[in-house]
Amino acid sequence: MKVSNCTIAKITAYTLILMMSMILVSVAFINQTILDSLCFVAVILLIFILTKIKIVTYEFSGGCVTIRKIHPFSFKKFSSPAVEFPQNYIRDYNFDQHIVSASLVLKVRSKRNRKYAVKIKLFGFTYAQRQKISTSLISIVSQNNFEHQS
Numbered sequence: 687m688k689v690s691n692c693t694i695a696k697i698t699a700y701t702l703i704l705m706m707s708m709i710l711v712s713v714a715f716i717n718q719t720i721l722d723s724l725c726f727v728a729v730i731l732l733i734f735i736l737t738k739i740k741i742v743t744y745e746f747s748g749g750c751v752t753i754r755k756i757h758p759f760s761f762k763k764f765s766s767p768a769v770e771f772p773q774n775y776i777r778d779y780n781f782d783q784h785i786v787s788a789s790l791v792l793k794v795r796s797k798r799n800r801k802y803a804v805k806i807k808l809f810g811f812t813y814a815q816r817q818k819i820s821t822s823l824i825s826i827v828s829q830n831n832f833e834h835q836s
Contacts, residue, residue, distance in 0.1 A: 689818050690743040692758075694810030699758040702736045742808060744790075746822045749773050751792075753806055769804055774830055777801075779823045781816060788816060792823075 778793040787809035
C-alpha cells in the first residue's frame with residue numbers, strides 16, 4: 687500500500703511560485719517604499735514556505751514501513767527513505783491534527799528495547815488518505831501487541 691500527497695504538494699508549490707511572481711511584478715509598478723518593503727517581506731515568507739513543502743510518501747509492503755520525503759521540484763528519480771524500519775518495531779501511533787496539516791507520531795521499539803518516537807508532518811493528506819494510513823497502522827500495532835503478549 688502506498689499513500690502520497692504528491693498532487694497537493696505540487697499544486698501548492700506552483701501556486702506559491704505564481705504568487706511570488708505576481709508580487710514581484712507588482713513591486714515594479716509600485717513606487718512607495720513601504721509597500722515595496724512589505725512585498726519583499728511577503729516574498730521572503732513565501733520562499734520560506736516553499737522550502738518547507740515536501741512530498742511525503744507512506745509505503746507499507748513486505749513487512750517494512752517506509753516514509754520518503756522529497757521536495758516537489760526535485761528531479762531525482764529515487765529518493766532515499768527518511769524513515770524505514772520493520773513492521774514489528776512499531777508499538778503504537780498517534781495522529782495529531784493541526785489547522786493546516788497533521789502529524790503522525792510513530793512509537794517504535796528497537797531490537798535493543800530502546801523506545802523512540804518518530805514524528806512526520808503530513809501536509810496535504812486528505813481524510814481518506816489518513817484513514818488508509820491509520821488502517822494499516824492499526825493492523826500492524828494489533829499484530830505486534832498480540833505477538834508481544836504471547
